[in-house]
Amino acid sequence: MSQALQNASVFLIGTLFSLYILAVLLRTLLALSRADFYNPISQFLVTVTNPPLRLLRRVIPPAGRLDTAALVLALVLQMTQTALIALIHGVGVPPFGLFMVSVVELLRQVVWIYIISLIIQAVASWFQAGGALGRNPGLELLDSLNRPLLNPIRRMLPSTGMVDLSPLVAIIGLNVVLIFLGAL
Template sequence: MGIEYLGQPLLFLIDTLFSLYVFALLLRFLLQLVEADFYNPVSQFLVKITHPLLRPLRRVLPSVGRVDSASIALVFIVQILAGYLIFTLQGLALNPVALSVWALLQILDMLFNLYIYGILVVALLSWFATATYNPAIKLLHGLMDPVLDFFRGLIPAIGGVDLSPMAAFVALQVLKMLITPPLQQLLVVLG
């Protein structure tokens, strides 16, 4: 049983664990940015799992207004570390600039997917009566409402139907299509 046999499962585990942690850091950053309920159980969970690595970084990188610089920096550091491990295990070596572009692509992809699928879930949930309190849904609304409110200001409800989720969904998809291909081409050139 050689490293080749263990390679794919190990790559999968590294990618999954690092992606989950980057997602938690990104969520913490976004929830802080939209001033979501800090005492929500989901928020508390995110704080507990991200605080050990953020605490020392905050001594060096203070927040700028509502923007938590340490969280953003840690998102990039963890994603770059994940890329380094993944590419090293595959026998590839990316230069630091290419690795940084790869990390940025991964983070942007995660961010776009978070909002695209989040808006889809919020739209689907609006069709059902949500009489029970769910802390995750409350936070999801806290994250998606600023984006949806922007589109509600542009597109009023027609006949009682809110078209803002569809407009936001389409706009985010178009934005993703405009931003990621040039970065992917840059990555090919760099690496």
């Protein structure tokens, strides 16, 4: 296979699988954080991810509030993406190695979702006029997503007036988690 075709194939597989895995992970994380189900972005994620999840939920029950069918779907998609990219590069990956690499990659993606959402929420808060958070469906979801992560930090940090340092502390902690995941 020519180098250009190989690179294009890896790019397309990586992009398409990553976008769908992102949708599944976001749906799962938003459900765990009890975000507004009727938010337009939540509805988009439900619509996009519902067809395979409807089938999986017939055989994989939820574990409390955790949507195990969505996690299994994300894991299978990540394993498929990794296997296809390895196949394009002509590298064989043993099943257990494929499983472990996929689990670590999903964990990294979850950490990056939180890092990026915290940065967006923090920057948006600088431009927020008169508490317009509830009027923007995207910022409303970010607040719902990040609140379970930020509230314990806010309780531990001393009050600094109008400056909220909890996103900074959370991002530092999440980067430490990324360092440990990178070591795996």
